[in-house]
Amino acid sequence: MEITFILNRQKVRVDVPADITLLSLLRDYLHMTGTKVGCEVGECGACSVLLDGKLVDSCLVLAPQVEGREVITIEGVCAEDGSPSDLQKNFISAGAVQCGYCIPGMVMAGEALLRKTLKPTRSEIREALTGNLCRCTGYQQIVDAIEMTAKQRSQTQSGRDKNV
Numbered sequence: 627m628e629i630t631f632i633l634n635r636q637k638v639r640v641d642v643p644a645d646i647t648l649l650s651l652l653r654d655y656l657h658m659t660g661t662k663v664g665c666e667v668g669e670c671g672a673c674s675v676l677l678d679g680k681l682v683d684s685c686l687v688l689a690p691q692v693e694g695r696e697v698i699t700i701e702g703v704c705a706e707d708g709s710p711s712d713l714q715k716n717f718i719s720a721g722a723v724q725c726g727y728c729i730p731g732m733v734m735a736g737e738a739l740l741r742k743t744l745k746p747t748r749s750e751i752r753e754a755l756t757g758n759l760c761r762c763t764g765y766q767q768i769v770d771a772i773e774m775t776a777k778q779r780s781q782t783q784s785g786r787d788k789n790v
């Protein structure tokens with residue numbers, strides 16, 4: 627079946643089997659392999675993407691469900707020139723990346739939270755990560771990276787507000 631949707635700010639039209647998941651559509655048909663395959667049953671968050679701004683496990687979404695909607699993947703959060711986003715840079719500087727497998731999903735979960743609030747508490751950050759598993763880091767540095775980004779974005783925003 628034909629599906630048309632917005633992927634990382636670009637309109638995409640694909641002809642795919644109706645019974646595949648969004649995860650499979652992204653990786654197997656569009657070759658966007660930044661979104662990772664983990665449990666495939668909604669437990670690990672490795673496959674997290676934003677669907678109309680909301681964090682979802684792409685392994686639990688059927689491809690036809692994205693018709694007419696907007697999907698943002700890890701490939702869509704970097705800066706326009708392709709360099710890492712502030713959040714991605716902070717993951718690196720906080721030492722939040724070890725094997726890296728969970729990181730695209732963690733960045734998407736962080737991004738989803740930061741779109742809602744730039745003043746999250748550490749417990750709100752932990753709460754936002756409850757659907758995302760990491761075997762390596764112990765989560766502390768991931769929380770640090772998101773907290774750091776929230777502070778930086780909040781300072782940038784208040785600087786902008788003062789100049790208006």
Ligand code: FES
Pocket residue numbers: 662663664665666667668669670671672673674683684685686
């Ligand atoms: S692969 Fe989707 S939640 Fe684990």
Ligand code: FES
Pocket residue numbers: 722723724725726727728729759760761762763
């Ligand atoms: S960095 Fe290895 S699973 Fe998270």
